[in-house]
Amino acid sequence: MILVNPHSGRGQALQLFTGHIQAMLTEASVSYTLVITEHQNHARELVRNADLSQWDALVIMSGDGLLFEVINGLMEREDWQQAIQTPLGILPGGSGNALAASIHNYSQLPPAWNEELLLSCGFMLCKGLVGSLDLVSVHLASRQRLFSFLSLAWGFVADVDIESEKYRHVGAIRFLMGTLVRLASLRVYQGRLAYLPAKEVPKPSKKNVKATHPMSTSLCSSFPCHLIPNVSPKQSSLTNCTDMNINQNSITNSSNVITNMRPETQSNSMTTSLVDSLLPSLDQQVPENWTVVNEEDFVLVLAIYQSHLAEDLWTVPGAMADDGLIHLFYVTAGISRPALLRLFLAMEKGSHLACGCPHLVYEKVRALRLEPISQQGMITVDGEVVEYGPIQAQVHPGMAKLICG
Numbered sequence: 001m002i003l004v005n006p007h008s009g010r011g012q013a014l015q016l017f018t019g020h021i022q023a024m025l026t027e028a029s030v031s032y033t034l035v036i037t038e039h040q041n042h043a044r045e046l047v048r049n050a051d052l053s054q055w056d057a058l059v060i061m062s063g064d065g066l067l068f069e070v071i072n073g074l075m076e077r078e079d080w081q082q083a084i085q086t087p088l089g090i091l092p093g094g095s096g097n098a099l100a101a102s103i104h105n106y107s108q109l110p111p112a113w114n115e116e117l118l119l120s121c122g123f124m125l126c127k128g129l130v131g132s133l134d135l136v137s138v139h140l141a142s143r144q145r146l147f148s149f150l151s152l153a154w155g156f157v158a159d160v161d162i163e164s165e166k167y168r169h170v171g172a173i174r175f176l177m178g179t180l181v182r183l184a185s186l187r188v189y190q191g192r193l194a195y196l197p198a199k200e201v202p203k204p205s206k207k208n209v210k211a212t213h214p215m216s217t218s219l220c221s222s223f224p225c226h227l228i229p230n231v232s233p234k235q236s237s238l239t240n241c242t243d244m245n246i247n248q249n250s251i252t253n254s255s256n257v258i259t260n261m262r263p264e265t266q267s268n269s270m271t272t273s274l275v276d277s278l279l280p281s282l283d284q285q286v287p288e289n290w291t292v293v294n295e296e297d298f299v300l301v302l303a304i305y306q307s308h309l310a311e312d313l314w315t316v317p318g319a320m321a322d323d324g325l326i327h328l329f330y331v332t333a334g335i336s337r338p339a340l341l342r343l344f345l346a347m348e349k350g351s352h353l354a355c356g357c358p359h360l361v362y363e364k365v366r367a368l369r370l371e372p373i374s375q376q377g378m379i380t381v382d383g384e385v386v387e388y389g390p391i392q393a394q395v396h397p398g399m400a401k402l403i404c405g
């Protein structure tokens with residue numbers, strides 16, 4: 001199933017799909033059903049109720065926001081343990097495209113942008129190799145829990161992400177525009193940060209990349225067969241149909257605070273099922289083996305679990321989709337505007353850590369807690385605004401499956 005958000009990015013996702021991807025899939029004999037999302041949470045509701053045995057993979061042609069919906073829809077199901085094993089794919093159609101840029105980077109290919117990145121991801125989809133993807137379980141003060149595959153941000157990064165949404169029509173350059181605007185009114189945020197360093201908890205063992213092909217046998221003619229040893233028994237049930245269901249009037253504001261997290265479902269069935277063993281409850285103190293940052297004034301806190309924060313922001317050069325790590329960055333108050341701008345410009349080449357900036361700290365962690373003291377601010381999870389307040393998170397290594405290179 002390929003889900004396309006027609007309003008993502010510059011509003012050209014559907015044209016990009018038909019112009020670049022459709023022919024590739026046809027040539028590779030990959031059959032699919034195309035679903036055009038009609039409103040916010042459409043994809044989430046769809047996967048929550050779908051008969052997943054009908055699908056070998058769920059593919060998103062959009063920005064990262066739609067994948068966030070799909071993952072949370074899967075995790076809200078009673079059969080979430082099985083549902084989250086459904087291979088997920090991404091085709092970049094947004095303006096950020098962090099996961100698409102990351103999986104391209106994991107394949108050790110030279111950087112690609114725009115249509116070139118789209119073709120690269122389309123090619124990976126045709127090959128259909130499936131690897132593991134870490135998910136991060138995020139707890140909000142209202143006791144809601146959600147699942148994140150990309151990032152948790154507070155301060156400068158969250159502000160730029162949300163404030164620059166109005167420049168989405170210009171594509172990836174929106175982040176640079178947003179950065180310049182936010183630099184002009186640079187803010188400092190008071191809060192408390194604590195984390196569990198990765199060295200305190202060895203990574204649990206798990207299977208690594210599995211070379212299974214979720215879609216079609218006929219790829220053997222185009223790609224080396226040793227890459228696709230297993231063919232899903234489900235393939236014969238798929239038909240080559242295209243379900244174009246466009247409702248241009250149902251545009252909703254993507255920067256709305258996420259409100260429908262179905263807390264009962266989560267606290268009743270999911271919280272009891274998937275245990276976040278590293279996290280005490282939010283009203284308890286963090287355990288002694290956690291590091292508490294003796295700093296209260298932050299310009300930004302960014303927890304990221306993929307290599308890219310956007311197509312041209314190579315934030316964690318060493319990251320992998322299933323490294324079992326939360327890469328935690330924070331920038332403390334006192335950094336000058338030019339120094340902060342230099343950091344983000346250097347991030348394009350992944351050289352920001354070599355800048356020697358004394359205000360930038362980078363730690364590999366397994367869990368973290370952030371407690372804002374400043375009354376006003378924004379927290380984002382995978383680029384979506386969540387309720388502002390205390391928040392904590394822990395990584396679950398390799399919980400989901402991702403079509404990658």
Ligand SMILES: Nc1ncnc2c1ncn2[C@@H]1O[C@H](COP(=O)(O)OP(=O)(O)OP(=O)(O)O)[C@@H](O)[C@H]1O
Binds near residue numbers: 037039062067097
């Ligand atoms: N037809 C639709 N109309 C309005 N909103 C939609 C529609 N389909 C999906 N959405 C919502 O749009 C939001 C943003 O989608 P997504 O992040 O995928 O694209 P984007 O915001 O353009 O990407 P980027 O963040 O990279 O700019 C998602 O929360 C999704 O729920």
